[in-house]
Amino acid sequence: MPDAPSGQPQPFLLGVISDTHGLLRPEALVALAPAQHILHAGDVGNIEILEALSAIAPVTAIRGNVDLYGPCAELPETELVEVAGKLFYLVHSIHDLDISPSAAGVAAVISGHSHSPSIETRNNILYLNPGSAGPRRFQLPVTVALVAITPTTLDAKILPII
Template sequence: MLVGVISDTHGLLRPEALEALAGSDHILHAGDVGDPAILEALRSIAPVTAIRGNVDTSGPCADLSPTEAVELAGTLFYIVHSLQDLDINAATAGVACVVSGHSHKPSFTRKDGVAYLNPGSAGPRRFSLPVTVALVDILPNRLEAKIIPILGVPNDRSERN
């Protein structure tokens, strides 16, 4: 099973992000959606599990849960916008992968048998950070994650916030 992971769109869904997530069987959005139309566009690719982030303070995105647990192909994912707000012991809870966003810094690490994935930001470029999404392959007895740079993104001051 292929899981697409996106975060920090801040109201901007790039065609390149949609292309990178094409073929996903399920998509996780780790908050700071910014516009509910983004979730509808993602649903045109695959079912979506999304949470709210710190910018999702009004409108339909404010109604999203602050955290979600979803089991995909027998693998438990826990989604929280900021790792600082992680409210469970992931290893004890049987979580295979904690998905977060907020920092805009893509990363994939493992600790105590739990994978921690931040797909980075797919929305407006922030400082000199890359614009990225992630793909997770659920394989028998393991996860493989890849950070996917979004190509062709302008690197100018008008896009930084």
């Protein structure tokens, strides 16, 4: 993330992770260490992952399609959370988006499920999939994301972790 110009406040750093599938890599913890809040976009796989992430920063998490049993099954299916004055909507699969982000005043939609990292802006709304931080699938990279939040911008970056 770029440094703030001299005299400007530092951006708020939001960590974004998804599809851990029960595996929290040490590299993910290192990459997310600067985060001041962490969003987990589902397919947690083991509630201990959220406990480990919460040692870094507060965590907001949703369940994914593999979170069918135990404590992870009790996570909400979607979540609307305010972070640093911006609204973030979490949904595991973007295909299950059940709101109008612009009508809801959402600054960003966070999803996972596909294991394919992506950053896109549509109608001034950030659509971010941090990719998968868990077991490698196919030839897809293992990634997390950081979002630098300022009063006027969201600057998302995908970070390969292995």
